[in-house]
Amino acid sequence: MTDSSNDFSYLAANWVSVRERVDDACRSAGRDPGEVSILPVSKTFGPEMVRAAMALGLHRFGENKVQEIRSKSEALAGEDIAWVVIGHLQTNKAKDVARLASEVQSLDRLELADALQRRLEIESRTIDVLIEVKTSPEESKHGLAPDGLPAFLDALRGYDRLRVRGLMTLAVQSEDPAAVRACFHQLRLLRDAEQGRGHDLPRLSMGMSGDFPLAIAEGATEIRVGTAIFGVRHVSKHTVPN
Numbered sequence: 001m002t003d004s005s006n007d008f009s010y011l012a013a014n015w016v017s018v019r020e021r022v023d024d025a026c027r028s029a030g031r032d033p034g035e036v037s038i039l040p041v042s043k044t045f046g047p048e049m050v051r052a053a054m055a056l057g058l059h060r061f062g063e064n065k066v067q068e069i070r071s072k073s074e075a076l077a078g079e080d081i082a083w084v085v086i087g088h089l090q091t092n093k094a095k096d097v098a099r100l101a102s103e104v105q106s107l108d109r110l111e112l113a114d115a116l117q118r119r120l121e122i123e124s125r126t127i128d129v130l131i132e133v134k135t136s137p138e139e140s141k142h143g144l145a146p147d148g149l150p151a152f153l154d155a156l157r158g159y160d161r162l163r164v165r166g167l168m169t170l171a172v173q174s175e176d177p178a179a180v181r182a183c184f185h186q187l188r189l190l191r192d193a194e195q196g197r198g199h200d201l202p203r204l205s206m207g208m209s210g211d212f213p214l215a216i217a218e219g220a221t222e223i224r225v226g227t228a229i230f231g232v233r234h235v236s237k238h239t240v241p242n
């Protein structure tokens with residue numbers, strides 16, 4: 001394309017550079033780079049950006065608003081895309097999630113599990129879910145309190161439309177790497193404890209553009225990366241809340 005507004009050539013360079021940094025972080029942590037996957041987070045970017053990323057072989061995208069999944073999946077109808085919900089989810093969005101999403105990483109309460117189960121039954125679908133755990137004290141962060149995790153996981157055994165695959169968290173926003181790392185460490189310990197109680201939780205989704213090497217050092221199996229791949233987001237003040 002000649003129009004510079006549609007020139008996405010920087011995407012390929014960003015993608016290669018993130019993958020290299022992930023591989024470096026794995027080697028530093030003594031881990032196999034094959035153990036860590038990257039979930040590209042396309043929120044706030046339009047369908048053309050998603051299409052450009054698909055040209056690089058990407059087909060799974062993280063979004064934090066169901067409204068955006070709806071508009072992008074309409075614009076990209078017929079494409080083989082797996083939409084992953086990573087943002088706080090209102091119960092009244094369960095219908096669209098059951099129709100359009102392949103996975104939810106922000107499951108944090110039974111009321112939401114109920115709504116998803118009901119809508120998934122109607123759609124005759126099953127989705128993967130991760131439990132979002134709140135590992136940082138900030139008011140703005142969502143997620144289940146860590147001490148609620150055992151009972152929550154036990155209760156989810158009764159939801160046959162939700163395949164629980166692991167845990168997700170956002171670390172505290174801090175200049176102190178030790179504080180950030182402590183959040184990731186806590187998630188890993190919680191996972192290990194619950195595996196010890198018989199829950200199969202192979203996946204740990206933790207780490208974003210600014211902190212993924214620390215998450216990889218603490219055992220992340222998946223990092224969610226927006227800015228480092230797609231560039232800085234310009235969020236309109238008219239953006240519909242989720």
Ligand SMILES: *Cc1c(COP(=O)(O)O)cnc(C)c1O
Pocket residue numbers: 041043064086087170207208209210224225226227228
């Ligand atoms: C936006 C977002 C990300 C990606 O953030 P970057 O800093 O742009 O990489 C990861 N996880 C969640 C839950 C997000 O909302």
